[in-house]
Amino acid sequence: MPRAVREAIGRGEPSPLAVAWRATCASYRGTGLQDGSTATAVLASDDGRCQLLNCGDSRALLARRRNEMVEVAHATSDHS
Numbered sequence: 001m002p003r004a005v006r007e008a009i010g011r012g013e014p015s016p017l018a019v020a021w022r023a024t025c026a027s028y029r030g031t032g033l034q035d036g037s038t039a040t041a042v043l044a045s046d047d048g049r050c051q052l053l054n055c056g057d058s059r060a061l062l063a064r065r066r067n068e069m070v071e072v073a074h075a076t077s078d079h080s
Helices: 002-010 016-029
Strands: 039-044 050-055 061-066 069-075
Touching (some): 002 016, 016 050
Antiparallel strands (some): 039 050
């Protein structure tokens, strides 16, 4: 997956994490093997952008601190 992310970034893909995930899934399907999967990934860019991805029984949360409180700024939805 890290290599697929680097390749997607190199091609200038607008969503390199999603492109890399699809490429990884396609590669796995090509083996003919079947298995379960769960993954959570975050790609943080130097310009402050952050992409979250989840698959299976996992979630990703982006939290921020405001004064003494911590709040969820964004959460991925369940994948089924």
